[in-house]
Every structure is written in structure tokens, then in C-alpha cells.
Amino acid sequence: MPELPEVETVVNELRPKLKNNKIKAVRILLPKMVAMGPATLSNLRKPGEKVADEFTKTLKGLTISDVQRRAKMIIIDLAGKYAILVHLKMTGQLIFFGKKELDKQIRLLNIENSKPVHLPTKSTHVIFEFTDGSKLFYNDFRQFGYLKLVTDKELLQVPELQGYGPEPLEKHFTFSEFEKLLKRRSSAQIKPWLMDPTIIAGIGNIYSDEILYCAKVKPTRRVGSLKIEERKLLFKGIKKILQNAVDHYGSSVGDFVRPSGDWGTYGLLHKVYGRAGEKCKKCGSIIKSLKFNGRTGSFCPREQK
Numbered sequence: 001m002p003e004l005p006e007v008e009t010v011v012n013e014l015r016p017k018l019k020n021n022k023i024k025a026v027r028i029l030l031p032k033m034v035a036m037g038p039a040t041l042s043n044l045r046k047p048g049e050k051v052a053d054e055f056t057k058t059l060k061g062l063t064i065s066d067v068q069r070r071a072k073m074i075i076i077d078l079a080g081k082y083a084i085l086v087h088l089k090m091t092g093q094l095i096f097f098g099k100k101e102l103d104k105q106i107r108l109l110n111i112e113n114s115k116p117v118h119l120p121t122k123s124t125h126v127i128f129e130f131t132d133g134s135k136l137f138y139n140d141f142r143q144f145g146y147l148k149l150v151t152d153k154e155l156l157q158v159p160e161l162q163g164y165g166p167e168p169l170e171k172h173f174t175f176s177e178f179e180k181l182l183k184r185r186s187s188a189q190i191k192p193w194l195m196d197p198t199i200i201a202g203i204g205n206i207y208s209d210e211i212l213y214c215a216k217v218k219p220t221r222r223v224g225s226l227k228i229e230e231r232k233l234l235f236k237g238i239k240k241i242l243q244n245a246v247d248h249y250g251s252s253v254g255d256f257v258r259p260s261g262d263w264g265t266y267g268l269l270h271k272v273y274g275r276a277g278e279k280c281k282k283c284g285s286i287i288k289s290l291k292f293n294g295r296t297g298s299f300c301p302r303e304q305k
């Protein structure tokens, strides 16, 4: 599942490609992937042909003015009138091909035997065609993601954009802000606490594992038990790991693909995530794992206290 660094990578790469690009047509191959208005969508949502028609008609001829991120939501601004909200959820992919790249082949899965394919594929559900001949493809194997078209006024009413904690990579997320957050849910274990989006936005299973390894803190520690030195290391770890992951275009674990069709390379640098049973790269101990609310967290039993 994409986390902050992956969504940031998508936004950083799409912004220069989509900005000032005018929509010629939108082809919706699977109507249930799109919606109009701010309401939350059910995973059991029904295909809506009428909604798909309205989505297409509204977007035709509009120009994209910016691409932004809030938590794990991608916000495509349309000249101060509308916005398209894209949530990749588990397996969503946004892939952009310029006019001369349309016959390019890419590998959609970061696994050994994944064959290069042309787009669209069976998992392509929405295609944006731009007046300059470029195209943006929305793929989603498991179909949990969505594209939601809202007016600028409705943007303030979108439930998924409410109640998020601070953006950890922003400058105003300081150590004193972090200290204030640590007073909330202080009896929680630190790993699920880091993954709580109402406390800090955008950290999931991969990066909570890596941040805790970096800070030498065991994932089961209670938030309230952390000493000042540990809290400082944790704060530094959040900034360092997330920024480093953004610099490496995220982790292509499973099906995260960059808009260019290339993979993120941060997965090669993981110290503990997904490495249970293997040797710690630093101290040689066997990486252990534990379940946290159904998710597997991995850690080095010697270095993390």
C-alpha cells in the first residue's frame, strides 16, 4: 500500500507533466472507479454509468493547474473550479506517457517474472487524453482506489481530507510539535501510534518499521515510556527516513510503480521491513516479527530496545 513517500513521488513526477495540460477526453473503462461529489465511497460500490458520463462531460476541455498531496490523497486542481481526488488505496497506479511514449512497455509488478506490457491493460480503468497527445492511465488490480470529482467548495467537505495529523516533512512539524503529539494516546504501542493518521499523516507499515529501526526503538514500546533521547531520535528518524525514501522515489514493494513506469528504489535499502527471519544488515541478528492489529512489524531484537 503506498505511503507518504510513494504518493509524494507520484505527485512530484506528475506535477510538471500535468500542469497546464488540457483534457481532451476521459475514457472510463470501469465506471465504479469514478465518483462525483465529496461523499465517502463504499468498497462495495456499484458501477454508475450516469456518474461516469457526468465525470467525463465535466472534465472535457478543462486545464490542470496543479497537482498536490494531502496525507495519501492526490489532488489534481482544475483551474480553480474543480479538483480530482485520487486515492491509490492498495494497488492504484497513475502512469503518464507523453505523445512519443505511447508504445512504451512497462512492468506493472516489481516481481521477477513480471513481463513488460503496453497500456492499457486489463487493470487500466480510466484514461485521460490530453490535447498535446499525452495520456494518463489509472490502473488498479484490486479496485479499492478511486477518482472523485469535486467542486472547489466541496473540497472542504471531503471526509477523507478531514482529521489528519501534521505533514511530517513540512518545516512547521518541529520537535516541540512532536512532543505535543506524544501526549496523545500515550499508553499505545509506538508502532501503531506512528501508523495512526490522525496523529501524523502518511506513515504506514513500511515506514513505521524503518523509522523505529533508525531510532533504535522496539515497536512494542509504550509511547509514554520513551525517554527524551529516544523521542529526539524518533523525531529525527521520521524526517530522515521519509525524506530518504522520497529521494529514492519510494519503495516498489509489490505493485507501486512511478508515473514514468519505473520503480522506486528505496525497497533495496530497507533495514527491517519485510526481512523477518533474515540477518540484520548491521549487527547480524535474525530480524524478528510481531503482529500489530493484523499487520506484521519487523525489528532487530539486538539494536531496538
Ligand SMILES: [Zn+2]
Pocket (backbone or CB within 6 Å): 280, 281, 282, 283, 284, 285, 300, 301, 302, 303
Ligand atoms: Zn541489528
